[in-house]
Amino acid sequence: MLAHFSNIITVFLMVAGLFIIIARGNLIKKLIGLSLFQTSVYLLYITPGKLIGGTAPIISPQYTVYSNPLPHVLILTAIVVGVATLALGLALAVRIREAYGSIEEDEILERDHGVEAEEAKEARS
Amino acid sequence: MSLAQHLPALQVVLPLISAPLAVLSRRAGLAFLIVTAAAWTAFAIAIALWLQVDLSGPVSYPIGNWEPPWGIEYRLDRLNSFMLVLVSGMAAVVLPYSRASIEREIPQESHYLFYAMLGLCLTGLLGMSITGDAFNLFVFLEISSLSTYVLIAMGRDRRALTAAYQYLIMGSIGATFIVIGIGFLYLMTGTLNLADMVDRVARIENSRPGLAALAFITVGVSLKVALAPLHQWLPNAYTYAPSSVSAFLAATATKVALYALIRFYFTVFGDAFLFEKLPLPKMMLVLSLFAMFFANFIAIFQDNLKRLFAYSSIGQIGYITLGLSFDSIDGVAASIMHLFNHGVAKGAIFLLVGAIVARLTTRQSAPPAPGFDRIAGLARSMPWTCFGIVIGGLSLIGVPGTAGFISKWYLVLAAVDKGQWWLVGAILFSSLLAVAYVWRFVEAAYFRAPPAGREAFGEASLSLLIPAWLLVGATVWFGIDTSFTVGSAIEAAQQLVHNHK
Incomplete structure (x- = not known):
């Protein structure tokens, strides 16, 4: 159980993030869920890279066990991608709030359906 | 090293540089010139690379001279050199069209x-096609996705914003699924180089992490492919995006994701394992049939032309995955x-529908939805536009003499x-369902009388018609002279399918 400690946390964060995206109708909360979901993947990559007793990967005669640096590099890129996604998502949420006056998914859908009904009426007349 | 050896890097780097230059220029005209020049150069490079692969086999290019599998490798074979020609060719056609098309769709100051976003999107799609590194594939996927969200949100209708947001959420979930899958593969094999992974994956693919990696990658890529029932983001995105963006995305974005699916299935995991030991062929068969019937059926009842053809795209993706499920050359x-x-x-088709939208738009109002009532009798005032859509529609149906016939013939x-x-x-x-929705357009445009009170307008401007008709011409051309498409596709399939029976 304890050996899989990091994996359990990873999976918990992953599922919690996905759940928030699906269950919440608030656009900002959805983005928080998305961030949580993406962050869990950072853990998935980084934790196996660390070896207990391993040191930084600088070759030296004193050490024989090194941690794997590659996951860190990969995740640095993934973090940048995550930040960009979050920034863009928030920017879209701001624009949606300007256009609709709401960031609740059901209210936005309601307003769109109103517009579509009007369009259909207009097309028939 | 001569310049010719660096073509694989230039293929991606030129569009990448064009984007920040376009931002720095801050002038629409200059930005247009920069990105168009980059796209045309990329198209020329793609053709040069295709010829190089044709003459002397696969090309490997180590980025920064770091030897693979340690460094990132760009690897070109039959399949992705073909993809590069499609993606860069579409960009080269769509960009000149955009100049006139976005005039009324996007505020002048942005x-x-x-153009910068279109350049970035092109970079991402070309990078996804050319790279031989799993993580690099994810990074390019995100570059293309993020720029796509922005491009969709630029549509004038406010629903473009919600469409972009919805696509952002679903696309990011898909991309994260792909990273999880790649992460499992990396944990099990210790390599990210796709070619290097092949042998090592063969040893672990039956293990639980191997299967989990396969499942995550399948779901993640299918989201980007818009394989039904994971297609929810697509209809709104294509409907409310600016016209040239709809055309570019419909022609390239889902196609490159399909390329990624083919690459993971046939190169990395290997068809012998996937299609023999797992119930994957049956699953893909069912999903493909679902897409073919369900999406084509829904398309018939759409009143907005753009949405109709968006659903038709989902249906056509079904044919593509159907072919994969056979696992034969x-x-x-x-x-x-x-x-x-x-x-x-x-x-x-999307370029020509965009031309219709541009004609229906007045200077003050937002672009109206190209509904069937609005386009009634349109063939009288816009004969070339409507005729082009009909030819494109015939290709969707698969009528002999168009490109669609050739691929459906091989599928049969x-x-x-x-x-x-x-x-x-x-x-x-x-295909009969496709006849029904194409006929709806023909009936409205050719046989209905124009609504009374619509002010007369002429044919779309040449700057919109010429790029669109280049593609219409290509549709007919590849229906008659098939040496490029059929030749490339069969040779690519021979490299991919190892399961000779």
Whole structure:
């Protein structure tokens, strides 16, 4: 159980993030869920890279066990991608709030359906 | 090293540099010139690389001279050199069209940003096609996705914003699934180089992490492919995006994701394992049939032309995955052909629908939805536009003389080869659904009287018509001279399918 400690946390964060995206109708909360979901993947990559007793990967005669640096590099890129996604998502949420006056998914859908009904009426007349 | 050896890097780097330059220029005209020049150069490079692969086999390019598998490798074979030609060719056609098309769709002050985003999107799609590194593939996927969200949000209708947001959420979930899958593969094999992974994956693919990696990658890529029932983001995104963006995305974005699916299935995991030991062929068959019938059926009842053709795209993706599920050289070749032929035909259609939207738009109002009532009798005032859409539609149906016929013909051959006669019936019957929605357009545009009170307007301007008709011409051309498409697709399939029986 304890050996899989990091994996359990990873999976918990992953599922919690996905759940928030699906269950919440608030656009900002959805983005928080998305961030949580993406962050869990950072853990998935980084934790196996660390070896207990391993040191930084600088070759030296004193050490024989090194941690794997590659996951860190990969995740640095993934973090940048995550930040960009979050920034863009928030920017879209701001624009949606300007256009609709709401960031609740059901209210936005309601307003769109109103517009579509009007369009259909207009097309028939 | 001479310049010619660096073509694989330049293929991606030139569009990448064009984007920040376009932002720095801050002027629509200059930004347009920079990005268009980059796209045309990329198209020329893609053709040069295709010829190089044609002459001397696969090309490997170590980025920064770090030898693979340690460094990132760009690897070109039959399949992705073909994809590069499609993606860069579409960009080269769509960009000149954009100049006139976005005039009324996007506020003047953000035109230069539009070109920068299109340049970035092109970079991402080209990078996804050319790279031989799993993590690099994810990074390019995100570059193309993020710029796509911005491009969709630039549509004038406020629903473009919600469409972009919805796509952002679903696309990011898909991309994260792909990273999780790649992460599992990396944990198990210790390599990210796709070619290097092949042998090592063969040893672990039956293990639980191997299967989990396969599942995550399948779901993640299918989201980007918009394989039904994961297509929810697509109709709104294509409907409310600016016209040139709809055309570019329909022709390239889902196609490159399909390429990624083919790459992971056939190169990394290997078809011998996937299609023999797992129930994957049956699953793909069911999903493909679902897409072919369900999406084509929904398309018939759409009132907005853009949404109609968006649903038609989801249906056409079904044919492509159907070909993959056969796991035979004919089937995979049919998929690769259809990927190209459908991209060209659907690109043409969306460009021409965009021309209609541009004509219907007045200077003050937002672009109206191209509904069937609005386009009634349009063929009298816009004969070239409507005729082009009809030819594109014929290719969607698969009428002989158009590109769509060739790929559907190979698909039918592959089905017969497998002894699946009922599938031949399914392919034909679902094509009849396509007849129905194309006929709806023909009926409205050619046989209905124009609504009274609509002010007369002429044919679309030449700057919109010429790029669109280039693609219409290509649709007919690849229906008659098939040496490029069929030749490339069959050779690519021979490299991919190892499961000779």
